[in-house]
Amino acid sequence: MTANLLLLPGDGIGPEVTVQVRRVIEWLAKNRNVSFTLDEDLVGGASLTKHDTPITDAAMEKAMKADAVLFGAVGGPQWDRNAFDKKPERGLLRLRKDMELFANLRPALCFPALTDASSLKPELVSGLDIMIVRELTGGVYFGEPRGIETLADGSRKAVDTQLYTTEEVRRIARVAFDLARKRKGEVHSAEKSNVMHTGVLWREEVTHVHATEYRELKLQHILADNAAMQLVRNPKQFDVIVTDNLFGDILSDEAAMLTGSLGMLPSASLGAKDAVSGKSRALYEPIHGSAPDIAGQNKANPIAAVLSFAMCLRYSLDDEANAALVESAVSAVLDQGLRTGDIMQPGKQLVSTTQMADAILKALDAKAR
Numbered sequence: 440m441t442a443n444l445l446l447l448p449g450d451g452i453g454p455e456v457t458v459q460v461r462r463v464i465e466w467l468a469k470n471r472n473v474s475f476t477l478d479e480d481l482v483g484g485a486s487l488t489k490h491d492t493p494i495t496d497a498a499m500e501k502a503m504k505a506d507a508v509l510f511g512a513v514g515g516p517q518w519d520r521n522a523f524d525k526k527p528e529r530g531l532l533r534l535r536k537d538m539e540l541f542a543n544l545r546p547a548l549c550f551p552a553l554t555d556a557s558s559l560k561p562e563l564v565s566g567l568d569i570m571i572v573r574e575l576t577g578g579v580y581f582g583e584p585r586g587i588e589t590l591a592d593g594s595r596k597a598v599d600t601q602l603y604t605t606e607e608v609r610r611i612a613r614v615a616f617d618l619a620r621k622r623k624g625e626v627h628s629a630e631k632s633n634v635m636h637t638g639v640l641w642r643e644e645v646t647h648v649h650a651t652e653y654r655e656l657k658l659q660h661i662l663a664d665n666a667a668m669q670l671v672r673n674p675k676q677f678d679v680i681v682t683d684n685l686f687g688d689i690l691s692d693e694a695a696m697l698t699g700s701l702g703m704l705p706s707a708s709l710g711a712k713d714a715v716s717g718k719s720r721a722l723y724e725p726i727h728g729s730a731p732d733i734a735g736q737n738k739a740n741p742i743a744a745v746l747s748f749a750m751c752l753r754y755s756l757d758d759e760a761n762a763a764l765v766e767s768a769v770s771a772v773l774d775q776g777l778r779t780g781d782i783m784q785p786g787k788q789l790v791s792t793t794q795m796a797d798a799i800l801k802a803l804d805a806k807a808r
C-alpha cells in the first residue's frame with residue numbers, strides 16, 4: 440500500500456522541524472519497504488503571504504484526500520495584527536473543521552533519559568505513558584448561544600454554552616476504548632457530573648458505550664478536578680483519559696508538562712471514518728507553536744514533530760513496527776546524551792536541529808541492521 444501524506448510545514452520553526460520529518464520518511468521508504476507519496480503545501484502566515492488566505496481551497500482539497508496530514512506550526516508576530524479571518528491560526532481551524540477532527544490524542548510519555556527534566560519527582564514520572572483523548576469539536580468552545588451583551592443598566596453579560604449530544608459523546612468514547620484495547624485496557628472518563636448536566640449525559644453515554652461494546656475493558660469515572668489533582672499526585676495510575684473539549688484542554692496541557700519540554704510532545708487529531716474506505720481523516724502535529732524566538736537558527740527540537748509522525752505510522756498507517764522503531768531511535772539519541780537547547784541538562788551535549796535529526800537517522804540505521 441502507498442500512503443499519501445501531505446506536509447504542511449507552516450511558519451517559524453514549522454518548516455525546520457518538518458524537513459527533518461521528511462528525512463525520516465525518506466529513510467523508511469528506502470530501508471523499510473514502506474511506500475509513501477509526499478506532497479507539500481502552504482498554511483498559516485506562509486499561505487497568507489503568497490495567497491492572501493491562511494489556507495487555499497486547493498491545499499484543503501489535498502488535505503481531505505490525504506491518508507494523513509503532517510502539520511508543522513503556524514503564526515508569528517508579523518501577523519498578530521491581522522483581521523480575524525486573516526490570522527495564520529485560521530488555517531489550522533479550517534483543517535480541523537473541514538476534516539471533522541473531533542478526537543485529539545495527546546500522549547504524555549516520559550523517556551527514561553529525561554526523567555530529571557520533569558517538575559515532579561523522578562519516581563512519579565519514570566515510565567509514565569498516558570494518553571489523553573480530548574473531544575475537539577464540541578462543548579463550550581462552540582455551543583450556542585455565546586457572546587457578550589450590554590444590559591439596559593450599562594453593565595455587561597457574557598454567555599458560553601456547554602453542549603453535548605449522545606453521538607458526540609459516544610464517538611469520542613469509542614476512540615478512547617479502541618486505544619485502551621491496544622494499551623493497558625483501562626479508561627478514565629473525566630467530567631463534572633456533580634454540577635453539570637453535560638457531565639451527567641457524558642457519564643451515562645460513556646457507561647452505555649462501555650457496557651454494550653467494550654465490556655472487557657475497565658472503565659472508571661472521575662471528576663475532572665480530581666483528575667487534575669491525581670495527575671500531579673500519582674500520574675502513573677492512568678492509562679487512557681477521555682474528556683470533553685474544555686477539561687481536555689486543561690488536563691492535556693497539565694499531563695504534557697509532566698514530561699518536560701514542549702519540543703518533545705506530539706499529538707494526533709482524528710476525524711470521522713470515511714463511509715467508503717473506512718479510514719479516519721487525520722492530522723498530526725507537534726503541540727508547540729512556531730517559536731519565533733528561535734526560528735531560522737537551527738535550534739528547534741525536531742523530536743515532537745518526529746514523534747507525531749510515529750503516531751501517524753501507528754494510527755493512520757497501522758504500522759506499529761515502524762512507529763515503535765522511530766520511537767526507539769528517539770529514545771536512543773536521548774540515551775546518548777544529545778540535547779537541543781530546550782531539553783539541555785548539565786553534562787549533556789548541545790546539538791542543533793539538524794544534528795539531532797542526523798543522530799535519529801543514525802540510530803535508525805543501527806537498529807535496522
Ligand code: NAD
Pocket residue numbers: 452511512513514515516528531701702703724726727728729730731732733738739740741743779780781
Ligand atoms: P511556542 O510553542 O511557539 O513557544 C513557546 C516557547 O517554547 C518558546 O520559547 C520556544 O522557543 C519554545 N519552543 C517551542 N517549541 C520548541 C521546539 N520544538 N524546540 C525548542 N524550543 C521550542 O508558543 P508561543 O511562543 O506562545 O507562540 C508562538 C507563535 O506560535 C504564536 O504566533 C502562536 O499563535 C503560535 N502557536 C501556534 C500553534 C500551532 O500552530 N498549533 C500552537 C501554539 C502557538
